């Protein structure tokens with residue numbers, strides 16, 4: 001996608017052929033800052049600090065983190081240490097484990113001297129696969145939006161989304177936003193209700209930013225307003241992303257998603273989850289088995305913003321010493337999900353639904 005009219009991605013291999021560039025998402029929307037990752041520690045910090053975030057992008061960053069580690073020390077011990085170190089950075093998005101498993105399978109059989117080049121090649125393949133996968137998610141999701149548009153008599157299709165499952169959560173296109181971009185680009189009138197998504201405000205800081213850059217009409221709303229707009233027939237569908245879907249269709253996503261799913265269910269609003277194959281965790285069935293990341297208190301106690309003089313600052317919004325819990329994700333049970341939008345098509349949120357699109361998994365899922 002584009003930033004100020006210039007084609008941009010969230011992560012890229014630098015011209016030197018080994019260091020890795022990233023867009024620092026903790027500085028958006030106020031400033032565009034790009035960093036260079038030169039070590040596995042840089043990659044781990046980028047994931048942990050949420051300079052890069054979003055399940056697919058976390059996976060790609062981890063893959064390049066392994067490549068950086070292999071450039072430094074390709075030994076068996078170093079490979080094992082690198083995989084374990086990166087896996088510790090964030091627990092919920094299954095793409096992190098998926099990518100690390102992929103790199104382990106790719107690199108373990110190789111002679112150490114061959115590992116760095118193979119790791120960079122595989123990380124690049126994973127990144128390019130993510131671009132095509134997200135484009136395909138958009139093509140399938142476009143069909144749903146086009147069907148809704150038929151009944152709108154020239155009015156926009158109103159879509160609510162939560163957090164950021166946009167191109168900033170991936171390498172390009174996004175998951176939840178890809179159908180929106182493709183509908184907009186094909187001339188279908190769309191409007192997006194953007195949940196601000198406290199406490200990290202990925203909606204107000206990231207989704208609003210990328211939709212504005214693409215010229216997609218949107219309205220930023222408080223997280224607590226979504227149910228009200230659904231009740232007033234202002235929402236035609238909900239599309240969110242996900243960090244992990246179980247083999248039976250339960251969905252882990254940014255905290256607050258479950259509440260939106262309840263409001264959608266109560267108001268008969270279609271609730272879709274967009275995801276790539278790499279976000280399906282075939283090893284677990286129940287959403288309650290998904291590890292939920294607990295993040296620091298300051299994310300709730302403080303907000304970052306731009307001062308009148310343009311400087312970006314963090315300010316406290318609660319009294320010092322306020323006790324905080326900060327779960328970063330929640331789990332939406334499959335029964336509240338209308339369907340999944342994947343790179344292979346659309347299916348119901350169930351084991352059978354997922355296996356209808358991924359039949360090669362039937363033996364493993366038995």
Ligand SMILES: CSC[C@H]1O[C@H](OP(=O)(O)O)[C@H](O)[C@@H]1O
Pocket residue numbers: 053054055056162163164165166169170174175176202240241242243253254255328
């Ligand atoms: C396409 S994955 C997007 C997914 O990841 C976000 O979490 P975070 O910003 O903490 O990495 C959020 O759950 C999005 O739906």
